[in-house]
Amino acid sequence: MDDKPQETGSGDETRRQDEIRGQDGAPEREKAPGRVGRGRRVRFGSAAAGCAVLGGVLVLLPWGRGADGPPEPAPGARAQAAVAGGVPASLPDLEALVGERERHLKEHPKDAESWAVLGAARVEQGRRLGDPARYSRAERALRTSLKVRPRDNAAALRGLAALANARHDHPAALEWGERARKLEPKRWTTYPPLVEAYAGLGDGESAGRMLDRLKTLRSDPAVMARAAAVYRDKGLREDAAAQLFAAAAAAGEPAERASYLEQAGQLAWERGDREDALGHFQEALRIDPDQRAAQAGQGRVLASLGRTTEALGAYRAALARQPLPEYARELGELYESLGLRQAARVHYDLLRSRVREAAAHGADGNLVLGRFEADHGDPQAAVRRLRTEWERQPSAAVADALGWALHRSGRSGEALEFAERATEGTHGGGVRSALHAFHRGMIELELDGHGPARRHLREALSINPYFSPLRVPQAKAALERLGEPPVGDGPPDWS
Numbered sequence: 001m002d003d004k005p006q007e008t009g010s011g012d013e014t015r016r017q018d019e020i021r022g023q024d025g026a027p028e029r030e031k032a033p034g035r036v037g038r039g040r041r042v043r044f045g046s047a048a049a050g051c052a053v054l055g056g057v058l059v060l061l062p063w064g065r066g067a068d069g070p071p072e073p074a075p076g077a078r079a080q081a082a083v084a085g086g087v088p089a090s091l092p093d094l095e096a097l098v099g100e101r102e103r104h105l106k107e108h109p110k111d112a113e114s115w116a117v118l119g120a121a122r123v124e125q126g127r128r129l130g131d132p133a134r135y136s137r138a139e140r141a142l143r144t145s146l147k148v149r150p151r152d153n154a155a156a157l158r159g160l161a162a163l164a165n166a167r168h169d170h171p172a173a174l175e176w177g178e179r180a181r182k183l184e185p186k187r188w189t190t191y192p193p194l195v196e197a198y199a200g201l202g203d204g205e206s207a208g209r210m211l212d213r214l215k216t217l218r219s220d221p222a223v224m225a226r227a228a229a230v231y232r233d234k235g236l237r238e239d240a241a242a243q244l245f246a247a248a249a250a251a252g253e254p255a256e257r258a259s260y261l262e263q264a265g266q267l268a269w270e271r272g273d274r275e276d277a278l279g280h281f282q283e284a285l286r287i288d289p290d291q292r293a294a295q296a297g298q299g300r301v302l303a304s305l306g307r308t309t310e311a312l313g314a315y316r317a318a319l320a321r322q323p324l325p326e327y328a329r330e331l332g333e334l335y336e337s338l339g340l341r342q343a344a345r346v347h348y349d350l351l352r353s354r355v356r357e358a359a360a361h362g363a364d365g366n367l368v369l370g371r372f373e374a375d376h377g378d379p380q381a382a383v384r385r386l387r388t389e390w391e392r393q394p395s396a397a398v399a400d401a402l403g404w405a406l407h408r409s410g411r412s413g414e415a416l417e418f419a420e421r422a423t424e425g426t427h428g429g430g431v432r433s434a435l436h437a438f439h440r441g442m443i444e445l446e447l448d449g450h451g452p453a454r455r456h457l458r459e460a461l462s463i464n465p466y467f468s469p470l471r472v473p474q475a476k477a478a479l480e481r482l483g484e485p486p487v488g489d490g491p492p493d494w495s
Helices: 010-021 048-055 075-084 093-108 112-127 133-148 154-166 170-183 186-200 206-219 221-233 237-250 255-271 274-289 294-304 309-319 323-335 342-359 368-374 380-393 396-408 414-422 433-446 452-461 471-482
Strands: none
Touching: 075 093, 093 112, 093 186, 112 133, 112 154, 112 206, 133 154, 154 170, 154 186, 186 206, 186 221, 206 221, 221 237, 221 255, 237 255, 237 471, 255 274, 255 471, 274 294, 294 309, 294 323, 294 380, 309 323, 323 342, 342 368, 368 380, 368 396, 380 396, 396 414, 396 433, 414 433, 433 471, 452 471
């Protein structure tokens, strides 16, 4: 895929393009955003000191690398062990596993277990490659497994739950996951899809209960990473970071370790710690060059540091190998912040096409497309799309997006209820999100709530002063217009 836009603007846009391109008019050679300087180490911070005892006993994957250890397993066996254990696997290993299962099933088409393994591997491929067509193929394999063995086939049910989560269809994930739990309530791999499904439905209490059950059955890096996601949604960032550091330290394979480092980088970015975030993203890419989420993360950090050419290169590389609509939006907004509107439109069009393609393969793109339309397209269409999403999956993220779309369509009074849900822990909005706080502050400003607006806009910049190349200048401008609070207005309330 060639995702580089044809930047053919004029005037100020052309001049800005010339700053980004080399003197001969060609794009500068991309610096290797995934490289780390010689001898560089990942900075885990003080939380790393206790990682050896966090989350219970750390269980490594069952193969060693020592001179006296067992021989390294074949790629397909590594991927099968990872997929069966809910652990990220490398793309080459996944490809080997898929090829092996396909060849086996040509001769043994009634092997329900192999159909389930094939389906689960294709789900993971779809996630890693941003390729929704893999989801359709995964579904065929998993449903074939159920057809061959319609009863007592928990592996296929778990695979369908994982597939539904990958498609952002959390109600379906919950249904498949509960069916698997009914069959195998004491198998630990039954619970991660349920944790993810409940979180996607905005039911943090149930997600926490499923996590507690999971932790009674297993304590290993994959469980720690799942716990980190739950803690992050509750606003417990330090606990989430500690779990991820422990998971990365104990991970058994490079792809697994890189995945946890990428998640640690995202946590650092969300709190505005650019140095730590960049270090985690770089190390993740060094360990696993196919870790494109880390490459997109680099783009965010590098853009905030003013290293524009490197940021564009990182985003382009991520999109070329994992063309997710979220990356297209971020790159488009970076171009827009630089005054390159034509290049931005190229990537906004790419976002729309990727959402349409994903929908053709059963994926739910209402949230990402609704967010985009609210800011860059048709806010009324965004409201309709996000209302449907809210009825199905009332999470804090959907509440934030719907509130913002209502505000953008001129209905700020109605919007405030959803903005409050997205930002107040009593309504499930425990996650500390600079974007959510910014949206609430701008809605309150429109409603002449100057005190609350000032408080939430300051909160947004306190959480992450670099959260968006487009929205940060807007937040600062709004605060400048608001000025200082009157004497006696009280200190900011960051709760």
